[in-house]
Amino acid sequence: MKKHKKRRIYRKLFRFVFFLFLVFFVAFFLSGGTSFFSPRTWQHVGDFLPKLEAVLPANQQRDTVQEISTVDRLSRLIFLKRAVDARIDQEHYVKLRDIPADMQNAIIAVEDNRFYSHCGFDLQGIMRATLVNLQYGEVTEGASTITQQLVKNLFLSHEQSFGRKAEELLLALDMEANYSKDEILELYLNTIYYGSNYYGIGPAAKGYFDKKPQDLQLPEAAMLAGTPNAPSLYSPYVDFMLAKKRQFIVIDAMVRSGYIDKNTAESAKIKPLYLAKPTE
Structure with a gap:
């Protein structure tokens, strides 16, 4: 019992x-x-870990991007903000509020028109870019999203393999989970290569137009937004006429996306540009 x-x-x-x-x-x-x-919750745990040593973003590393271990790759995925902070140039970093809307819109229009609606990768954007490129008879728009380009600029090599592409996709999804769209755009504008050895919007605005980013006008913003597609070709210091042609493409993309009207576009196309250095 x-x-x-x-x-x-x-x-x-x-x-x-x-x-x-x-x-x-x-x-x-x-x-x-x-x-x-939530992934964002775990980012705060990374604050208690030893600070990572500052290192150049992958797109600024002259040699092949250094290989990292599987453990480090997993750590980067889990504590993404810690890894991003180690690769940001804080000295020349420009907040999004100090970057004019025309510059933001120009980049989105020509690089990733559906930036605010996708989750890091964009199948519809791939099809749209293909049609636009066929229309112009050249590669004027890329299929990678701004988020994908950002993680490539920060962490990845130019190796074309399924493994690297899978890592890019995972990092892009991780980026979207841990950062807002505006934060991603801000990081992108501060890390992309604008040609002529200018990385980031601050050095590019100063180097090309002797201006602070907040003082850029629409024609200048459109020319800068056109350079990341092929920096060694579209830098106005390399080939001004080619850079001008690219500027027209960016302005037309802004019209298609509804950021500016046709009259504003035509006015921007004929407005003279004054570079900080004379061209040859």
């Missing part, structure tokens, strides 16, 4: 404890406890 009594007591106690756990987890999730599983 005593054994049966004890078993009943244990069962009741187990049911009671199980009920308490159930109530706790229900309350936990209803009160926003799901954020515990």
Whole structure:
């Protein structure tokens, strides 16, 4: 009898404890406890880890991008912000609020028109870019999203392989999970190569037009937005006429995307540009 009594007591106690756990987890999730599983929550854990040594972004490394171990790759995925911070040039970093809307819109229009609606990769954008390139008879728009280009600029080599492409996709999804769209755009504008050895919008605005980014006008912004597609070709210091042709393409893309009207576009195309250095 005593054994049966004890078993009943244990069962009741187990049911009671199980009920308490159930109530706790229900309350936990209803009160926003799901954020515990959010990728952004884990980024704060990275703050307690040793700070990573500053290193140049992948697109600024002259030699082949250094290979990293599988453990380091996983660490980069889990603590992405820690890895990003180690590769950002804080000295020349420009906040999005100090970058004119025309510059932001020009980049989005020509590089990734659906930037604010995709989750890091864009199948519709791939088809659109293909049609635009066929229309112009040359590669004027890329199929990679701004997010994909950002993670490539920061971390990846130019190797064309399934493994590297898979890593790019994972990092792009991770970036979208941990950063807002405006933060991603800000990082992108500060890390892309604008040609003539100018990395980031701050050095590019100064180097090409002797201006701060916030002082850029539409024609200047459109020319800068055109350079990342092929920096060694579209730099106005390399070939001004080719850079001007590319500027027209960017301005037309802004019209198609609804950022400017046709009259504003035609006015921007004929407005003279004054470079900081004379061209040959």
